[in-house]
Amino acid sequence: xxxxxxxxxxxxxxxxxxxxxxxxxxxxxxxxxxxxxxxxxxxxxxxxxxxxxxxxxxxxxxxxxxxxxxxxxxxxxxxxxxxxxxxxxxxxxxxxxxxxxxxxxxxxxxxxxxxxx
Numbered sequence: 081x082x083x084x085x086x087x088x089x090x091x092x093x094x095x096x097x098x099x100x101x102x103x104x105x106x107x108x109x110x111x112x113x114x115x116x117x118x119x120x121x122x123x124x125x126x127x128x129x130x131x132x133x134x135x136x137x138x139x140x141x142x143x144x145x146x147x148x149x150x151x152x153x154x155x156x157x158x159x160x161x162x163x164x165x166x167x168x169x170x171x172x173x174x175x176x177x178x179x180x181x182x183x184x185x186x187x188x189x190x191x192x193x194x195x196x197x
Contacts, residue, residue: 081162091180092177098189099189100182100185100189112165123137125137134160
């Protein structure tokens with residue numbers, strides 16, 4: 081994953097309203113973070129500490145451990161968003177559709193609406 085990919089625009093179908101919306105891929109992935117309770121409240125299970133270390137809160141949010149360390153903050157951020165992307169693919173309960181093309185999103189929405197009739 082690159083910064084360019086994170087900053088690219090994606091078009092997605094809101095499953096509650098059946099409308100097409102858009103955002104940066106970064107903001108889109110923010111909606112799929114695996115959250116857990118922590119001593120500090122609810123937070124993403126995977127997070128960055130000390131600007132370049134990727135950590136997990138562990139089981140139940142009470143057993144933090146370091147997953148990996150990167151040479152700089154940007155590499156750590158990219159790795160973090162890769163974990164959010166994995167969360168999207170494995171935990172998606174709403175049959176989320178997204179695309180880099182508005183036309184493809186419109187075609188998918190038409191197909192979904194026709195299947196509801």
